[in-house]
Amino acid sequence: MTLDPSSEPSDIIWENRGYTESERYIKRFFSLILIALMLTVSAALIYKCQYENIKLNEKYPNADCDAAELKFEDDQEEWLRISVREYTMNKELVE
Numbered sequence: 001m002t003l004d005p006s007s008e009p010s011d012i013i014w015e016n017r018g019y020t021e022s023e024r025y026i027k028r029f030f031s032l033i034l035i036a037l038m039l040t041v042s043a044a045l046i047y048k049c050q051y052e053n054i055k056l057n058e059k060y061p062n063a064d065c066d067a068a069e070l071k072f073e074d075d076q077e078e079w080l081r082i083s084v085r086e087y088t089m090n091k092e093l094v095e
Contacts, residue, residue, distance in 0.1 A: 019027075072079035 068079075
């Protein structure tokens, strides 16, 4: 037989004394379900954001500004027309 020292009365949460062992398991189960749900939703959001980031990086890769400047050096009007056309196409896609 082993004897453990009793808890200090100030260490006991007296409001919790009324719960049975099965009620504690049920509360623990629902808490774990809620945590798993929140982790799943956050993982799905992170995945979606990363997917969109990859899509945008493929659509708009890092530009070599020097090469673009050389390409449109003599024809700034052509560059403006291309830029405006791309902007309006993207705007229409969003709407």
